[in-house]
Amino acid sequence: MTINRRQALSQIIGISTAAAGATLMGTSAFAATDEQGNYKLELGEKLKYVPLDPMATAKLAYETGGGCMHQVFHALVTMLANSESADAAKFATIPTALAGYGWAGIVGQGTVCGNNNATGMLVNILDDINGQNAAVIGASFRYYEVTELPFSSDEFVAGIGSTAEKTALVGKSSVANSILCHSSISNWSKASGFTFSQKGERCKRLSASVAYHVVELLNRAYKGEDISALPESKPSSEAQACQSCHGVESTMGSAASVKSDMECTTCHTGHFN
Structure with missing residues (x-):
């Protein structure tokens, strides 16, 4: 069974409003529901994935x-x-x-x-x-x-x-x-x-x-x-080689500390350019 976005929103609002009405608290018992019973995704909340086509x-x-x-x-x-x-x-x-x-x-x-x-x-x-x-x-x-x-x-x-x-x-x-x-x-x-x-x-x-x-x-x-x-x-062998000097917790000599797994040599062609 599938539901469209409008139906889904109605369900969320309906469920949340019912929960809000069942308590004398100023806000709903649902952590991510406002005083009007409207659901909204909160920072740190995670939603369940299922396989898609x-x-x-x-x-x-x-x-x-x-x-x-x-x-x-x-x-x-x-x-x-x-x-x-x-x-x-x-x-x-x-x-x-x-x-x-x-x-x-x-x-x-x-x-x-x-x-x-x-x-x-x-x-x-x-x-x-x-x-x-x-x-x-x-x-x-x-x-x-x-x-x-x-x-x-x-x-x-x-x-x-x-x-x-x-x-x-x-x-x-x-x-x-x-x-x-x-x-x-x-x-x-x-x-x-x-x-x-x-x-x-x-x-x-x-x-x-x-x-x-x-x-x-x-x-x-x-x-x-x-x-x-x-x-x-995994990062490319070139990027991993860069990380050996430009580490997260320690570096080689005066090398800068860098956090990155992206390709390095696309822009950085060496230390003598």
């Missing part, structure tokens, strides 16, 4: 507007709101429009890609998935860095509801070598010969590709697979 999620992301971060966050939250999760009704109350700021690396600034931003935002509100939440984020980010994206197989293009004709608007898939929008777009532009202003179809498919892979990782974690053991969840 990767292709259906990818298709929804592709069809959703508002930029890459909104596409991915809205798609996963909406799928969970219509799932068998015990917290489906709570997912339905999340205002996914808040993720609209993440387009083109945060309002066009070219920083962290909205697809990665959305992944962190989503996984951060999920209840513990066999201790693999952080590993899912890491694996997703590392995959984004080293994989030729967006997906372009005939099966994937058909699955998200796109066409072979629109593939011409993508040109070529490319490797970002970074979690940053700037690097991702630049490498795609170089590979395809297109400009930033022509990125529409490419970025729609990129969001669909990321949504698909994130759901795959979450489903595998849910089934008990150790995502942290996957090669793709």
Whole structure:
């Protein structure tokens, strides 16, 4: 059985209001319910994940507007709101429009890609998935860095509801070598010969590709697979080499302390540049 967002919200409000009316306390017994009985997600609250259909999620992301971060966050939250999760009704109350700021690396600034931003935002509100939440984020980010994206197989293009004709608007898939929008777009532009202003179809498919892979990782974690053991969840050998000097608790000589698993050599080519 599935419920839409309006029905889910009505259920939450109804349940919460009943609870509020059953007590003389100024606020509801539900920690995340206000005095009017309206539910809202509170800082630190975690919601239950259940396995989703990767292709259906990818298709929804592709069809959703508002930029890459909104596409991915809205798609996963909406799928969970219509799932068998015990917290489906709570997912339905999340205002996914808040993720609209993440387009083109945060309002066009070219920083962290909205697809990665959305992944962190989503996984951060999920209840513990066999201790693999952080590993899912890491694996997703590392995959984004080293994989030729967006997906372009005939099966994937058909699955998200796109066409072979629109593939011409993508040109070529490319490797970002970074979690940053700037690097991702630049490498795609170089590979395809297109400009930033022509990125529409490419970025729609990129969001669909990321949504698909994130759901795959979450489903595998849910089934008990150790995502942290996957090669793709670990920093590259180059990044790990940098960490040997630029540590979190100790450093080599005058080296700065750094906390990062992202690719280093994309921007830092050595100590003599």
